[in-house]
Amino acid sequence: MEVTNTSGRRKTAVARVYMTPGNGTITVNKKDYKDYFPSASQQYKVHQPLALCGLDGQYDIKAVLSGGGSTGQVEALRLAIAKAIVDVDAEHKSALRAEGFMTRDNRMVERKKPGQKKARKKFQFSKR
Secondary structure (H helix, E strand, C coil): CEEEEEEEEEECCEEEEEEEEECCEEEHHHHHHHHHHHCHHHHHHHHHHHHHCCCCCCCEEEEEEEEHHHHHHHHHHHHHHHHHHHHHHHHHHHHHCCCCCCCCCCCCCCCCCCCCCCCEEEEEECCC
């Protein structure tokens, strides 16, 4: 029984994935992924790399997610699953890269600066 261990990141979210041959169950933080991600679009994003490679129902995935919000977590999970698929079979790498699943999206929230309302927005200027 071979376990593939990978990680993925997006914004401040981190996903650690353990993939084993099995019947296709996906568990996120000890819950079914459909309970953890109630939105249909987020459930679709989790399945994208598996569906692209035709591996639905062949691997059990156990994921541990931490940090960030739901969007960052689901995209971190998608990256981690794609990396795990490549670890198992490197032939899928070109197809996953073409869809953009192998690239880490490194955009982060810009920090708030002192003397400003937000990161770039200034306080309203008053002449008098």
